[in-house]
Amino acid sequence: MDRDRRLRRILEVIPGSISWGIILSLVILAVLKPVACAVIIIIFDFYWIIRTAYLTTLLVMAYHKLFGQRDRDWLAQCRALPPERNWQRLYHLVIFPAYQEKPQTLRPSLEALKQSTYPKEKMIVVLAFEERDPQARANAGILEAEFKRDFFGFLTTFHPDGLAGEGRTKGANATWAAKKAKEFIGSKGIRYEEVIISCFDADTCAENNYFACLSYHFLTSPKPHQASYQPIPVYNNNIWQAPSFARIVEISASFCQMIESMRLEKFVTFSSHSMSFKTLVDIGYWPVNMVSDDSVIYWKAYLFYKGEYRVVPLYVTVSMDVAYSSSFFKTIIKQYRQKRRWAWGVENFPFLVTGFLCDREIAVVKKIRRGFHLLESHVTWAVWAIIVVFIGPLPILVGGAFFNQMTIGYNLPKITGLLFHFTLFTSLTWIILSRTILPSRPREIGWTKNILMIAEWAIVPFIILVLGSTPALDAQTRLMLGKYMPFNPTAKKE
Amino acid sequence: MHYKEQKIRFVLYWLSVLVFLMGLPSILSYALGYKFNTRTLRFTKTGLIALKSQPAGANIYFEKKLFKDKTPATINELLPGAYHIKVALEDYYPWVMQVAVEAGKVARFEKIILFPIRPNIEKLSNESSLSFWIDDKRDSIYYVSQENNSIYKSELDTQDYRKVSDFPHGVSAPIKWRLSPDGEKLLCFDLHQLLLVPLRPQSTAASGETKVLPLDVMQGTIVDVFWHSDSYHIIVVTDKNIEALEAMRSSKPVTLVSLNKNSTCAFYDVRADILYFLDSQLAGDGKIYDNIYRLDLNSRFDPFRELMKLRTNGQGQKVKKNP
Incomplete structure (x- = not known):
């Protein structure tokens, strides 16, 4: 294997190993040091809620721009x-x-x-x-x-x-x-x-x-x-x-x-x-x-x-x-395959870093910032749902009597539950905005579909469970193991 | 245009960072049980008491003062020490406890049952009852009327009793009852007699009287009687042996095991058709030991099938015990 190929392989391994490293470390920590794991989970959950609120505000701003420019006569x-x-x-x-x-x-x-x-x-x-x-x-x-x-x-x-x-x-x-x-x-x-x-x-x-x-x-x-x-x-x-x-x-x-x-x-x-x-x-x-x-x-x-x-x-x-x-x-x-193909965008990381290493003109700070953003976004995608859904309850499940008699053991589900209640506000914003980007209802579709299209947001936890992180983790694992994905176009209608 | 939005975004971003950095210490200290002492400007590790009662909504008296919340509730940020807790609800006996609180730990009392002062007692039968039995499914109650020697049945949640069988005069009061798994037959037994009472209404319709069948037990005093899962075979444990017989008149019992111990006890697992019993055995050192044995009576189990075939010849067979 030549030097460039070896370097590329190392870079291909990095995102997957970081994601798996985070997940496995938290699982091991939940077993060995449940209190420490619970502290990390609370920090992450709080971070995630602040982030969700922040991003939802950006969504509202983007929506405002989209609809502000909708009727503009661009040709004029x-x-x-x-x-x-x-x-x-x-x-x-x-x-x-x-x-x-x-x-x-x-x-x-x-x-x-x-x-x-x-x-x-x-x-x-x-x-x-x-x-x-x-x-x-x-x-x-x-x-x-x-x-x-x-x-x-x-x-x-x-x-x-x-x-x-x-x-x-x-x-x-x-x-x-x-x-x-x-x-x-x-x-x-x-x-x-x-x-x-x-x-x-x-x-x-x-x-x-x-x-x-x-x-x-x-x-x-x-x-x-x-x-x-x-x-x-x-x-x-x-x-x-x-x-x-x-x-x-x-x-x-x-x-x-x-x-x-x-x-x-x-x-x-x-x-x-x-x-x-x-x-x-x-x-x-x-x-x-x-x-x-x-x-x-x-x-x-x-x-x-x-x-x-x-x-x-x-x-x-x-x-x-x-x-x-x-x-x-x-x-x-x-949907899983489509999201995994999107997540395969993680192949940009070795491409970009290799490009950065050959470049002498882009500022180092800029290189680090862009490289980090790219890596961070893919790693976050691959771990967030797993931390929230699977690792969150782990200290309570495997921490045993010792953890359950600790104050944090008692407070963990209460705090995470309370924090995620705040996400109801952001969910409500998403539901309202989702209605506004819909095209008008076709004649052959009954009006009751409107009710369904609001009620269906209740399945979001299931979607998070299935498509939250697993496609991204799958893609990163494949890249890490050198099992390159072929391009499979998504047939949209069947 | 973009500049203005990016400026707003910049403010929002740093506002989020600020909320995170300011909120996190509070959340973590609460989670870990730390309390900030404004006088000493130090964090003190505290404990908490978690209370849950049945029924919920009871008043909590913490150190003899009414606490703001009702059960279920948590009393947080308690310095280590002993606290007097009383959980009280009108018309219920109060629950009182001296609770020891440790730093960083939770004292959980989440199974408090408040018993009513005046228990809620409801009369289920209208006639004088000799005895009663509740079936294994917990949905029917049977009782024997002392006045007219009849067996009545009702759903557990109603008082709609209906007669399901007669209980003939002259039969001494049974000490125990065993309802068959299919709910169609009842076994009544005391130390010396075993009676089979069919409960199907049609059996009474033809003759106008339920045919209570006395069943033969080979020898000895009856210790316990069990139904086989097929609702057809009966396992009788006496002080001398373990017998199997069919739930029909003139059924000849088959001895499954001859017992050495006079005062045995037995348990029958009807789901697996296994009989567990106690018996004595003479060991190689000349001493007698009491051991627990199991006897598999599953119909798929060959020895039982063979034993049942032998019944027709009136022969018994002793099952080898596995010490």
Whole structure:
């Protein structure tokens, strides 16, 4: 094993070993020193409640921004910009990487583009299929016939399977498509600086003012090429039809992204987002062998621009499908796998630290801060629910008569119970906000569903139990053991 | 725009940190039982008393003064020492205790039962009763009426008695009752006689009278009688042997074990059909030892099945004892 590979393996082991170290230390402590363990649990619980309250406040702020900007006429604002910031020179390149997605999944996404307020003669759409998908060419033909005339450019690409150095990842497909689009853009004499690329999941339906909003922010941002532009992902396409379990999970995911949009120094791209095409070409496209292409592209640009790269939050939504299946159990499995794939973003840690070690220009403090944030967020994800749900009661269960006769043994359940009563207030805020981001109820859905959609929040403890930390711990353990995850796209509808 | 929000966020962040840093010492000191003494400016380790009573809502008198909370309650931040505690509720006997409190520990009194001064006694039968029995499922009560020699049955939570059987004149009062597991037969026995009383109403309907069947016991004085789980076989323990017989007229008992000890005692586990009993055995050193034995009478257990077959020949077989 060469030096670089050895270093990478060490870095891959770090997140998982820290998470497991925390969990096992607390379990051992609960057995050997239950009082010390109880003290740590109380500190953690208190920290967690303060953190939840803080993050919920950020969520309310993000919500306020989202709804404050909802009815804004972004195109009018683009028009009002001075001539040196001419919006009409901008082209939007939209790539939809697809694998095994049927035309009925892609059609609403393309329809949403057609409904956009932004001029379609300034839009280039690329449907990026995988050549290994036997239905790809037929599906491409159907969609091409329907939409080819609606946009300035409409390309269909077929990513060959098994190219040297590539994995079967979305990033590899998107990179292939972006290179094909580059040829098209070059052939039309369009400058790369004037193209904004959006890489959308196949089921992504952008809000009609998304591209106008994106153009405005691109034109008004300082150093627009040194930024990615992140909309708020919501899962509204089928939210009224989805089962409670999946709906709550996806609403929570949207909320987490809204919270992240308020923490700019930690904000990283996620799922569907946009960036300068010039930047994409300069940094060498998406990595072709990593699963978490959506976040690693940010880190790639961050390293390329020596730390001078940021994510600009866009308070417009892009809507996707809730992932669910035909039965409750299958839905849990599907959601678990999707969250584990998201948690596989922990592979960014070795990527980033390796990049930092090769870099001589980014300030050390900045490197430590960003590296720590990345590590801390993944470790916290992997341990918090396990500490709260499983380790919390452990001192009482294994501490025996000695612990139970101690004051802390008596007070522990009372204090943790009382502390978590405070979270009811934050839960209430989440419930209210969840109602406001819902699309209007389809006619075929009865009004009683409204009641269910409030009552279903009662299953949050179960969701925390199943999906709170385990997918993240699973992903970190796999990375730690070198069992690399293949890219498994989540089939959203079954 | 972003600047303003980031400024608000900055304030919120540090406010959260402040709340955490200020709140944590209070929470931890409370959890660990520390009390801050404002005079000495020092933390003192205290203990607490936890009280829970049945019924709840009783007044607590701490050092003869009424405490603010009613049971269940916790009296916190107590310096080590002895405290007089009284838990009182109107119409109940009070619970009084001198409680020793240790630093950092909890004195738990969470099983206090306050007994009523006037117990809640309810009359369940309207006639003079000779004896009664409650079935194993705890949902029916049977009693023998002394006046008309009948057996009555009622649900435990009602007084809706109905006659289930006659109890013939001239039979001396039984000392013990055993209801069969299926609830359809009753065994009444004293030292010398064993009676089988069918409880099914239809058995009385045909003849107008319940047929109480006296069962034969081979020899000796009856010590105890048990139903087999099949509600058909009866295990009789006498001072001379252990017998099995069927719950029917002219059933011939089979001797399962001949006992050496006259005053044995026995327990029957009806779930597993195992009889535990006491008996004497002459050991190799010439001394007699009393030991506990178990006899497996599960119908799946071959010896019992074989013994039951032997009944037809009127033969007995002694089961080998495992010391």
